Amino acid sequence: MSDRHVDQVAARVHTIVSDIFRSLDHILASVETCYHASSSFTCADLVAVRPEIFACLSGKRDVVAGAGVIVAPGVLADRRRWLEWWQAPSEQDPTFLDVDLDPESLDFYDYTAAEWFAVPERTRHRHIVGPYVDYGGTDTYMLTFTTPAEVDGRFLGVVGADVRAARFEALLLGVLAAGPAQITLVNGEGRVVATNSPRLPAGSLLLDPGPDRRPLPGLPWSIVTSARDRAISPR
CATH class of the missing domain: 3.30.450.20 (PAS domain)
Incomplete structure (x- = not known):
């Protein structure tokens, strides 16, 4: 990425x-x-x-x-x-x-x-x-x-x-889909806000964020670029 x-x-x-x-x-x-x-x-x-x-x-x-x-x-x-x-x-x-x-x-x-x-x-x-x-x-x-x-x-x-949340993600799909690899926006708890992976619904808890986690200045979110598609139920 x-x-x-x-x-x-x-x-x-x-x-x-x-x-x-x-x-x-x-x-x-x-x-x-x-x-x-x-x-x-x-x-x-x-x-x-x-x-x-x-x-x-x-x-x-x-x-x-x-x-x-x-x-x-x-x-x-x-x-x-x-x-x-x-x-x-x-x-x-x-x-x-x-x-x-x-x-x-x-x-x-x-x-x-x-x-x-x-x-x-x-x-x-x-x-x-x-x-x-x-x-x-x-x-x-x-x-x-x-x-x-x-x-x-x-x-x-x-x-x-x-x-x-679904509409917020929709506003991001264009830029998310432009990259060749998985990219996921998560909150401070590791819950998915938006992603280009169909296996990670909004609200899912990302179990393995990996080392490539970039905090966004001024926001309680980070961009994860190397996580595996493993998450638990969003509810």
């Missing part, structure tokens, strides 16, 4: 990721504007953010399955917790994701414990989680992209997008 091909794959990965985060930046800017404009930040203020959320969903309908704002506890004046999260069913208008945010409920959804929320809160940096099976939403493999929302040092929550 030539360094040139690895460079091409790395560049394509960074382009796709940057494009997704660019859409989130538009939502983030809208959140910050609403926060500054409100004397008492409430759920009603977040309605003004929906056009940017819907624009992200419509502009990237073939890739993004859901997007929105997940508010840190205590930020809103009228709700302790809140998800302004919208999903994009195929060829349908966005639908609001209604989850149980009552801590006393058996079905309580404590999103503050999720990696995609907790890591940006701690680091104040962008984060990517996955691939993982979204059992609570679409039951498909997802990558979750989040970026922290912060105003004057106060953490407001995160802005995020759920990206279909």
